[in-house]
Amino acid sequence: MPTLTKLYTMDEASQHNTKDDCWIVIDGKVYDVSSYLDEHPGGDDVVLATTGKDATDDFEDAGHSQEARELLQSFCIGELDPTAPVIPELEISSKKQPAVNSQKLQDLTKQYWAVPVAIAGISVVVGFLYLRKK
CATH class of the missing domain: 1.20.5 (Single alpha-helices involved in coiled-coils or other helix-helix interfaces)
Structure with a gap:
């Protein structure tokens, strides 16, 4: 029986941006790395700086080892919802109202x-x- 994957929006993932509650998004997957922040070799501030956005490029640019990639999988809690907009809708103001x-x-x-x-x-x-x- 296949397991159901929890889908998250980028907005949901970005709300978890503190040392006690930290989620990151890499390659369309959402990871809860809160328990790993103190152990991260680059420091917790490096990871916290990647919350609220797609951290794939940052992760790849850091040159993580295969061991790090395997460890990352243990923190996976779901996937990014592909149907949700990555950028929230902007409210367009009417030109009739003066700014x-x-x-x-x-x-x-x-x-x-x-x-x-x-x-x-x-x-x-x-x-x-x-x-x-x-």
Whole structure:
């Protein structure tokens, strides 16, 4: 009887990103490496830096041995759901609504226009006085 493989989304896997609860995704498989972090030869920070993304390239670039690859299999808890989007859907704002940040910037520009004008005016006066003394 075949065992059912648990499917996880990247969003689910990325929520496990602490030293006490650390999941990584390599080659479409999800691994719970929480119990191994203290033993990892490269340190736990190297592994923690790969949470929340596909760590396949990082794993391959590190040049792990066959023994390390076999050990990794013992931490496998499931697979990445191939039907789930890798990147969460972005909320597209309506063009009918003016952006709040641009409105704030316009307000600040209208309110503080005198400061750069004053600095430019003072610079002109100081320059004129300096040239007049020569």
